Amino acid sequence: MDTYQLFTVDGSSLGPYAALPVPVSWNGYDPICVTRSIAEQIADDLNWRDAGCGLTADWDGPNLVLVWDQDHRGDAGSETFVPGPDGLYRIGGLWPWMEWEGDTAGQQAIRALGERGISADYEYYEGKMWLVITRDRDARDQSLASAACLLLHIFNEAADEDVDVNRAPVPLDRWRVFSGTFEGEPLIEFGVDRLDRCVEFIAAWVASNGSAAAAQAIVIEQRRAVLRATVLPRTAAPEYTVSVNGDTATMPWGIVMASAQKSIRAGASITPGDAGTFTLTAPGGGRSAHFQPA
Incomplete structure (x- = not known):
């Protein structure tokens, strides 16, 4: 779907659920049209977040089956929601929907x-x-x-x-x-x-x-661009101090930049700082190296 409208179950904290926009004549007991993924979210919310409401959800292949007890509608029963030719589920009639107001x-x-x-x-x-x-x-x-x-x-x-x-x-x-x-x-x-x-x-x-x-x-190219925009030119900082796990070393600008470029190509992320400083962090949040002009 390219355009969405958000809905929740009236009087509850469930949702919001993304659905196709509804016409002006729509009312809360009319169905909303949702994808399989959204239908799964509705089913999970009924079974877990709203457990005890008298409604439960289950799947019969591609079909969503909602079952209610006597406390919910006076008589026990069930309804099956089958995806249409467009793959969307039209779910409604068992509770009042309400348009969700807010910005997510x-x-x-x-x-x-x-x-x-x-x-x-x-x-x-x-x-x-x-x-x-x-x-x-x-x-x-x-x-x-x-x-x-x-x-x-x-x-x-x-x-x-x-x-x-x-x-x-x-x-x-x-x-x-x-x-x-x-x-x-x-x-x-x-x-x-x-x-x-x-x-x-x-x-x-x-x-x-x-x-x-x-x-x-x-x-990689975006991280290299951050490096270029952060590091001081060679004339302003001919040497950089590198700190790793408490150990420090001072190296020529060219060696530091070559090492930083190699680390970025290997997957390291870069966090820029002030006055030419930056930190490289290994993939997975591993070891970090801090660089600053000497």
């Missing part, structure tokens, strides 16, 4: 990407909603295992865990971009106020061949 991190990202002509879709994974970006519409109909894609997500430093993009961003959130997998290390990571840096990276990837190798090449 996911909405902000979708708007920012849309300004660059880039579409993003929601993808549900282990209880959290992510954004998935592919280079063309046909690829979005493929599975993540077969389509070259990037995944955009939020990590919260305070909680030290991934969080759902369908909530308002907070200061300790950080944007992360992954290449085609929910696991592993992010390609890039920026503070929640630097969504623009993630969008620039994604736009460069879309303009390339859209492969994992292209994504990694863009990461």
Whole structure:
């Protein structure tokens, strides 16, 4: 889906759920149209976050089956929601939907990407909603295992865990971009106020061949650009002091720059500082090296 409207269950904290926009004549008991991924989120919320409400969800192949007891509607029963020819589930009639008011991190990202002509879709994974970006519409109909894609997500430093993009961003959130997998290390990571840096990276990837190798090449070039913009020129700082695990050494500018470039090509990330200082960190948050003019 290229355009979304967010909904929640009236009177609850469930959701929000991304669905196709509804017409003006829509009312809360009319269905909303959602993808399989969103339907999975609704099912999980019924079974876990709203346990005891009298409704449970299960899957019969591609079909979503909702079962209710006597406390919910007076008589026990069930209803099966079958995906339509477009693959969407039309879910409604069992509770009142309500349009969700607010601005989520996911909405902000979708708007920012849309300004660059880039579409993003929601993808549900282990209880959290992510954004998935592919280079063309046909690829979005493929599975993540077969389509070259990037995944955009939020990590919260305070909680030290991934969080759902369908909530308002907070200061300790950080944007992360992954290449085609929910696991592993992010390609890039920026503070929640630097969504623009993630969008620039994604736009460069879309303009390339859209492969994992292209994504990694863009990461390396962006980090090298940060290095060039941070380091002082040789004439201003002929030597740099390098600190690693408490050990320090002073080296000529040329040797330091060659070593830094090699580390970046090997996957090290760079954090710029003031007055020509910077820190390189090995992949996976391993050993760090701090560089400063001597």
